[in-house]
Amino acid sequence: MNDVLSNILRFIIMVMVQVLLVNNLQVFSMCYPMIYIYFLLILPPSIPRVAELLIAFACGLVMDIFCDSLGLHTAVCTLIGFVRPQIITAMVTDYERVNLSIGIQSLGMATFVKYVTLITILHHVTFFMLESFSLAHWHWLLLRIVVSSIVTIAFILAIEMVRNRIR
């Protein structure tokens, strides 16, 4: 029960931070970091797959309502919700410890960075491809994906480190 509550709280906080702070960081046109996926990244792996899909779908829908991009975040988040369990199984050897939670502590720094990078890049590639839905400005698209991914990964790692330090 406590776990559910803390996850709901984390969801609200991540959406607020994304919508009210990060969306306003419009320094460069090619930089659109989406740090709210941190919420999806560290959902406990013990969660049932059906529940995870529904949570990811809801998370995307809420983001879409805030960003006026109906369907876009929803489609990408649902994809992340679907592939995440498989990525975890593929990456993790010490499954017993990870079953409790996902983070730097349980995965170790190197694996956690790999895990975050993989999912972030998957998310950003599908997001920006769906958003522009053409390869006419492919160099621009590539630049957006690369810059936004780097910023998102940096943000997520920073948040995770701060969270670890506090704990």
Place this chain on the structure above:
Amino acid sequence: MNNLLKFLIKFRATFLFIALEVIALMLLFTKQSYQSSAFFSSANIVVAQLYSMSNSVVEFFKMKSDNAALAEENTLLTNKINELENTIVMLKEQNMGVTHVFVPAENDLHYISAKVINITTNRQKNYLTINKGSRDGIMPGMGVISAEGAVGVVKNVSEKFAVIIPILNPELQLNCRFKATDYAGPLVWDGADYRFANLEDIARHVELNNGDTLVTSGLTSTFPQGIPVGVVENNTLNESDAYYHIKVRLAVNFRTLTYVRVISNANSAEQHQLEQQ
């Protein structure tokens, strides 16, 4: 039957994933009902309230530059009023007899002032949310301008809020023309830079220079004629091209956009009805 059930249960996550993904893509690609509903956009009351709350914090920091811009616009308007009053006096003296003067139908306009509470400029499809809605008389399809020039067109409207498609969204193709030569073409944003857009369909026989001013064409009832849109930044014309490639520097700075005016055209319904017949 039993086997089928077992199969369905075994792959329930995959089936759910496919179903959810189909729903999401339908939401994304069907343009009609969901897209225009105010609930699924930032005109949604909860979302818009949140945005206006956060905006009231940010607003505090922008106040100084906003004040300066407003003061400048006020001076401009005062000068214009003065000029127009002088013209009226002059005209009255010239022909005392004329009593019936009609305002041209397309100029029967009314402006609704609104504040921008949320705006993006770094997306492929940008939107902005304003703090006026249907109770203030705003309806989908109305044009929106700022002191600097044309901004966009109203998309979704809820009771107190409205979502606007700005020029920075490929869904909107603003019809504009050269102030000097009257040649018209659609202005399309390519998703790259919030300061520039492209003017299309200008045939190669048209003479143009960098620095030429573009204004709204007045061919639709959304915008009156002559509202500034931008100036030509650079233009290229290859040997084989039938049309120019024209890069336009937009008149409005969308990064600092704070106050806008929604244009309510008293005769737009009449014009639309006539065109439908």
